[in-house]
Amino acid sequence: MLGPIGQKLIAHVSIGSFSFSFDLITIIMSWIVIALLVILALTLRRSLHQDVDEKPNRVQALLDALIDLVKGQLTSSFSSDQLARELFPFIATLFLFILVSNWISIIPYFESPTKDLNVTFSFGLLVFFMSQFFAIRRKGVGKYFKGFIEPYPFMLPLNIVGEIAKPLSHSFRLFGNMFGGAIMLSIMYMFPMTSWIVPIGLNLFYGLFQGMIQAFVFSLLAVAYINVAVET
Amino acid sequence: MLQEAQNVVSQISGADIATAAKYIAAGICMGIGAIGPAIGEGMAAAHALDGMARQPEMEGALLRTMVLGQAITESTGIYSLLIAIVLLFVI
Numbered sequence: 569m570l571g572p573i574g575q576k577l578i579a580h581v582s583i584g585s586f587s588f589s590f591d592l593i594t595i596i597m598s599w600i601v602i603a604l605l606v607i608l609a610l611t612l613r614r615s616l617h618q619d620v621d622e623k624p625n626r627v628q629a630l631l632d633a634l635i636d637l638v639k640g641q642l643t644s645s646f647s648s649d650q651l652a653r654e655l656f657p658f659i660a661t662l663f664l665f666i667l668v669s670n671w672i673s674i675i676p677y678f679e680s681p682t683k684d685l686n687v688t689f690s691f692g693l694l695v696f697f698m699s700q701f702f703a704i705r706r707k708g709v710g711k712y713f714k715g716f717i718e719p720y721p722f723m724l725p726l727n728i729v730g731e732i733a734k735p736l737s738h739s740f741r742l743f744g745n746m747f748g749g750a751i752m753l754s755i756m757y758m759f760p761m762t763s764w765i766v767p768i769g770l771n772l773f774y775g776l777f778q779g780m781i782q783a784f785v786f787s788l789l790a791v792a793y794i795n796v797a798v799e800t
Numbered sequence: 801m802l803q804e805a806q807n808v809v810s811q812i813s814g815a816d817i818a819t820a821a822k823y824i825a826a827g828i829c830m831g832i833g834a835i836g837p838a839i840g841e842g843m844a845a846a847h848a849l850d851g852m853a854r855q856p857e858m859e860g861a862l863l864r865t866m867v868l869g870q871a872i873t874e875s876t877g878i879y880s881l882l883i884a885i886v887l888l889f890v891i
Contacts, residue, residue, distance in 0.1 A: 641864060737875045744878035747885070785871040792868060 594684040601669045601681060638663060641784070645791050647799055651702070655794065658698065662691065663787040670746065670779025674771055680779075683746045685739070692739030695790040696731075699797035706798050715800065734793055738786070745782050749774035822891060826884040833880025840873040 577592045615627040624632070638660045639652075646652040666682060673680040681687045704712045716727045753774065756767045848866035852859050 641860070645864070740882060741871065741875055741878050744881050745874075748878075748881050751885075781867070785867060788864065788868055789871060 591684055591686065593679055594681050594687060597669070597672070597679055598681040598687065600678075601665065601672060604672075605664060605668060635660075638787075642787050642791055645788070645795065647795055651794075651798065655698075655702075655791075659787050659791060662695075662790060663783055666691070666742070666783040666786055667780060670783055671775060673746075673750070673779070674775035679750075680746055680775075682742055682782075683750050685743045685747075688739040688743040688746075689735070691742070691786070692735035695738065695793055696735040698790075699794040702794055703797040738789055738793070741789075742782055742786050745778060749778055822887050826887040829880050829887065830884045833883075834877055837874050837877035841870045844869045844873065 579590045579592050581588045581590065612627055612631060615625060616631075639656065642659050642663065643652040643656050646655065669681045669687075671680075672678050673683075703715075707715070717724050718727075749770075753767060753770055756770055844866055848862050851862050
């Protein structure tokens with residue numbers, strides 16, 4: 569009964585002695601999300617040619633609200649204003665991509681790319697390397713490596729494991745939430761008695777509400793991890 | 801009666817028992833694993849609500865910290881979900 573849930577469309581490509589496997593659905597859906605975001609940005613940019621004195625139109629007000637949300641709720645948690653200004657595009661892009669890819673699952677036959685562990689784990693690794701890079705740039709190489717043997721040298725394995733566990737738990741959280749929602753939905757679709765109302769409501773709940781919360785939490789945790797890596 | 805029962809028992813193979821154990825284990829894993837995060841998130845929400853009722857002007861910061869804490873609390877539940885998924889689909 570649970571057979572078709574885990575099935576995937578995998579493409580195998582072998583170049584020489586290397587062989588790669590791609591999840592086709594995830595790649596196509598990621599490209600659709602990217603195309604949506606680019607088209608949205610290009611069309612919204614057209615309405616931004618206004619003077620400051622003029623009354624802002626609707627699109628501009630919407631964009632202002634969005635940027636205020638990301639600035640006020642996410643990047644204001646950074647310890648310094650300079651870091652917030654530098655990382656605002658990164659955090660906003662992360663937030664928008666995850667938000668749109670979570671929301672796209674409410675369209676029938678579309679699957680969110682964040683349902684795939686490869687996508688979320690690459691986001692986790694991205695945030696991990698960003699945090700290490702900013703930590704090295706802020707503190708210098710010597711102080712960065714000295715941070716691993718603080719407060720005591722025997723804490724070194726604990727600190728290393730703590731750093732490695734961050735991207736793992738970060739990516740598993742998004743993946744688990746999205747995949748768990750998808751499994752709940754497909755189980756609900758299987759029962760004939762609940763075939764209409766319950767799946768629609770659940771789909772909206774998991775797609776819109778959970779999707780927004782998870783996108784927010786993911787970018788908030790990215791901010792927190794980069795901040796912790798830079799500060800301590 | 802006894803003969804029928806013996807026939808039924810002889811038809812059950814090891815693979816059937818393994819499948820049954822898999823489903824039962826996934827159910828127990830998810831059921832027990834959901835208790836801890838539920839209690840933890842409820843406590844976080846309750847205390848955040850206390851703080852908001854006492855100081856309504858701190859609502860934004862409290863909400864952000866509450867969501868962050870709940871997201872971290874949630875990871876144990878997510879781990880049990882992953883183990884349940886592995887039990888159901890991979891093993």
